Amino acid sequence: MTKVALALDDARELATRCLVANGCDKANAGAIADSMVRAEADICESHGLFRVPGYVAALSSGKVNGKADPKIGPVAPGVLRMDGDGGFSPLALERGEEPLAAAAKEQGIAALAITDTYHVSALWQEVEALAKHNLAALAVHTSKAVVAPAGGNKPFFGTDPMAFAWPRRDGPPMAFDQATSVRAKGEVLIAARDGHEMALGIGIGPDGNPTTDPNLILKGALLPFGGYKGAAIGLMIELLSASLIGEWCAFEQSEGDNNDGGPTRGGELLVAFDPTKFGNGEDWLDHSEALFERLLSQDGTRLPGDRRLANRKRTPTEEISIPKSLYDNIVELT
Amino acid sequence: MTKVALALDDARELATRCLVANGCDKANAGAIADSMVRAEADICESHGLFRVPGYVAALSSGKVNGKADPKIGPVAPGVLRMDGDGGFSPLALERGEEPLAAAAKEQGIAALAITDTYHVSALWQEVEALAKHNLAALAVHTSKAVVAPAGGNKPFFGTDPMAFAWPRRDGPPMAFDQATSVRAKGEVLIAARDGHEMALGIGIGPDGNPTTDPNLILKGALLPFGGYKGAAIGLMIELLSASLIGEWCAFEQSEGDNNDGGPTRGGELLVAFDPTKFGNGEDWLDHSEALFERLLSQDGTRLPGDRRLANRKRTPTEEISIPKSLYDNIVELT
Numbered sequence: 001m002t003k004v005a006l007a008l009d010d011a012r013e014l015a016t017r018c019l020v021a022n023g024c025d026k027a028n029a030g031a032i033a034d035s036m037v038r039a040e041a042d043i044c045e046s047h048g049l050f051r052v053p054g055y056v057a058a059l060s061s062g063k064v065n066g067k068a069d070p071k072i073g074p075v076a077p078g079v080l081r082m083d084g085d086g087g088f089s090p091l092a093l094e095r096g097e098e099p100l101a102a103a104a105k106e107q108g109i110a111a112l113a114i115t116d117t118y119h120v121s122a123l124w125q126e127v128e129a130l131a132k133h134n135l136a137a138l139a140v141h142t143s144k145a146v147v148a149p150a151g152g153n154k155p156f157f158g159t160d161p162m163a164f165a166w167p168r169r170d171g172p173p174m175a176f177d178q179a180t181s182v183r184a185k186g187e188v189l190i191a192a193r194d195g196h197e198m199a200l201g202i203g204i205g206p207d208g209n210p211t212t213d214p215n216l217i218l219k220g221a222l223l224p225f226g227g228y229k230g231a232a233i234g235l236m237i238e239l240l241s242a243s244l245i246g247e248w249c250a251f252e253q254s255e256g257d258n259n260d261g262g263p264t265r266g267g268e269l270l271v272a273f274d275p276t277k278f279g280n281g282e283d284w285l286d287h288s289e290a291l292f293e294r295l296l297s298q299d300g301t302r303l304p305g306d307r308r309l310a311n312r313k314r315t316p317t318e319e320i321s322i323p324k325s326l327y328d329n330i331v332e333l334t
Numbered sequence: 335m336t337k338v339a340l341a342l343d344d345a346r347e348l349a350t351r352c353l354v355a356n357g358c359d360k361a362n363a364g365a366i367a368d369s370m371v372r373a374e375a376d377i378c379e380s381h382g383l384f385r386v387p388g389y390v391a392a393l394s395s396g397k398v399n400g401k402a403d404p405k406i407g408p409v410a411p412g413v414l415r416m417d418g419d420g421g422f423s424p425l426a427l428e429r430g431e432e433p434l435a436a437a438a439k440e441q442g443i444a445a446l447a448i449t450d451t452y453h454v455s456a457l458w459q460e461v462e463a464l465a466k467h468n469l470a471a472l473a474v475h476t477s478k479a480v481v482a483p484a485g486g487n488k489p490f491f492g493t494d495p496m497a498f499a500w501p502r503r504d505g506p507p508m509a510f511d512q513a514t515s516v517r518a519k520g521e522v523l524i525a526a527r528d529g530h531e532m533a534l535g536i537g538i539g540p541d542g543n544p545t546t547d548p549n550l551i552l553k554g555a556l557l558p559f560g561g562y563k564g565a566a567i568g569l570m571i572e573l574l575s576a577s578l579i580g581e582w583c584a585f586e587q588s589e590g591d592n593n594d595g596g597p598t599r600g601g602e603l604l605v606a607f608d609p610t611k612f613g614n615g616e617d618w619l620d621h622s623e624a625l626f627e628r629l630l631s632q633d634g635t636r637l638p639g640d641r642r643l644a645n646r647k648r649t650p651t652e653e654i655s656i657p658k659s660l661y662d663n664i665v666e667l668t
Contacts, residue, residue, distance in 0.1 A: 075442065075611065075612060075613035076440075076441060076442030076443075076608070076611035076612075077411060077412070077440065077441045077442065078411070078412045078441035078442045078443040078444065079441075079442035079443060079611055079612055079613070081612065081613040106410075106411065107410060107411045107412035107413075107441065108409065108410030108411065108412045108413035108445065109410075109412040109413055109443055109444065109445045109605070110412065110443065111442065111443045111607070111612075113612050113613065113614075136573065136574065136578060138570075148632075149629055149632060149635045150635065151632075151634035151635045151636065152629075152632035152633070152634055152635045153632070153634070154632055156628070156629060156632065162567075164566075164570045166570075166573050166577075174569075176566045176569075176570075178563050178566060182560075225560040225561075225563045225564075226516075226559040226560025226563065226564055227559075227560075228638070229512050229559045229560065229564070230559075230560055230563070231638075232498075232510045232512060232638040233496075233567075235508075235510075235629070235637075235638065236472075236498045236500075236510075238625060239470065239500050239622060239625070240470065240607070242621070242625075243500075243609070243618055243621045243622040243625060244470060244607060244609050244612055244614065244618065245612045245613075245614055246612070246613070246614030246615055246616050246618065246621070249621075249625050251625075251628050271443065271605070273445070273574070273578060274410070275577070275578050277409065277410035277413055278409060278410075278413055278415065278445075278447050278578055278579045278580070279409035279413070279415040279447065279579075279580070280447075280578065280579055280580030281580055282580050284577055284578065284580065287576075287577045287580070287583075288573060288577040291572060291573070291576075291577060291583050291585075294490070294585050295483055295486075295490055295569070298482075298483060298485075298486035298487070298488055298490065299486070300485035300486055300487070301483045301484065301485045301486045302485060303569075304562070304565075304566040304569060
């Protein structure tokens with residue numbers, strides 16, 4: 001595949017210009033572009049510039065407010081609520097970080113409910129940002145129905161990612177971000193685009209039978225990881241990121257979306273914990289470092305997310321590379 | 335196997351007497367017996383009277399304080415901390431329920447850190463109790479190292495259960511309680527006791543190779559559900575139920591225990607959410623009922639925990655049955 005190399009700043013500028021050309025204001029375009037380019041630097045293509053055409057589609061159809069002005073405020077001593085004003089989620093998330101960190105440090109534990117947004121779900125970025133405030137952070141979110149429930153054979157759950165981060169003494173936080181499906185939808189989309197087969201067990205076709213064809217899986221359903229246990233976690237994520245905060249569950253997102261190809265409307269729940277406020281008399285960071293060290297003393301183990309951190313380190317030239325077809329598409333849309 | 339039938343009240347009394355005879359005061363014995371007998375009524379044998387000999391062993395060795403007087407207090411506006419006074423967990427959990435529910439209703443979200451207890455981990459009972467206050471509830475806890483990390487082949491994580499409950503409009507809450515291992519340790523113990531083989535994929539022997547022999551698995555390691563994704567959740571649970579609150583991680587529990595056969599010292603984290611405090615303008619219970627209804631409209635699906643609720647309903651004679659060998663053992667220990 002022909003690739004185009006881009007300096008990080010140039011990639012950010014290209015994406016920003018494209019989004020502004022399609023109806024975003026600079027604040028929204030900048031926040032979205034920054035999130036995508038950081039995903040590219042982490043070599044997580046499925047959350048990178050690959051998403052630009054979808055954003056543009058959602059702006060063009062009028063579904064999403066490109067000039068959204070998300071507003072945050074407390075609704076209970078431990079709970080903040082963000083009204084996303086019908087925009088894409090990155091600006092809302094950017095504006096939520098500091099108030100949530102402050103609330104967690106005051107309360108010991110605090111939650112942020114993000115509503116009325118169209119979501120880009122690179123959740124690891126959000127929990128990582130909170131962990132840089134020396135907090136533990138959990139984020140859950142749902143999207144269009146694509147995952148079959150345990151025992152069922154039609155899409156019902158979103159891929160329902162859960163992300164969690166914990167501060168490290170030296171270097172960036174430990175952070176994982178994993179779909180409740182065996183594989184993320186973005187990976188299936190990319191396999192379909194590139195004409196790759198997928199392993200058995202990832203999804204079923206529209207007839208309910210297992211298949212390796214990503215196009216059939218996109219018409220059928222993904223499967224939850226770990227069978228009924230993963231499905232139970234998916235249900236918990238729907239309840240916390242939709243029923244708890246009054247946002248759309250996956251099945252409602254599927255029914256309410258205009259199918260313009262962009263992200264669907266949905267919410268997100270973030271929970272932040274301040275380890276210094278749990279009456280923990282010992283050095284909590286020493287304790288968790290000992291846990292990580294002991295885990296890594298077993299041959300063959302690694303910490304969740306460490307491939308992403310290694311990728312990030314390997315982008316020292318501040319340069320990313322994207323398929324030429326995608327580059328041309330973005331330029332054309334600009 | 336010869337079984338003995340017992341009325342629920344008689345089972346509770348038998349277990350209470352046995353625990354008192356071995357050094358518990360009435361408050362602790364009653365709370366433990368009640369938890370075990372409710373597990374028996376749910377036909378969850380591995381959290382039932384099966385545990386009595388382990389409790390007695392831990393009392394006899396002097397490891398656990400049978401007359402513990404657990405005390406709870408706030409350590410931050412949203413965080414309660416329970417000092418378990420070196421006792422078994424049931425009395426601490428009983429005393430924590432009302433204060434945690436009250437804190438969640440005031441704060442919107444609240445946490446309870448339970449420390450210095452020896453744990454019985456029937457977590458569904460605790461989250462179910464909180465959900466009866468019209469709260470969503472999450473509980474995590476770790477125990478002795480028995481699960482190999484992804485890529486590793488020696489025990490490192492506890493079975494690291496996660497339980498979650500959500501209120502229903504009619505009837506008992508939806509509640510799941512699942513180990514991060516493919517199977518709970520209690521199931522392996524019971525298979526070993528009864529001489530049953532287990533399916534491949536549940537565990538590895540001391541040589542690191544897959545095995546179906548529960549005795550070899552008990553000497554080797556259990557495996558996490560869903561591979562690296564389940565292992566990541568296990569790591570999160572260790573961090574939240576140990577590093578966050580200053581209690582022992584699984585590997586520390588293994589190293590610090592006197593191996594008397596009873597439960598090990600460990601902590602637990604409970605988080606409760608009040609759905610009326612998230613600025614959710616709609617009827618949150620209507621919303622979640624619609625989610626459950628839609629899920630169940632797919633053939634072959636069921637809600638997590640519904641087998642347990644069905645079992646509970648099928649105990650209408652208020653009578654349980656336990657193996658005669660266990661009954662005789664308890665009587666002998668009394």
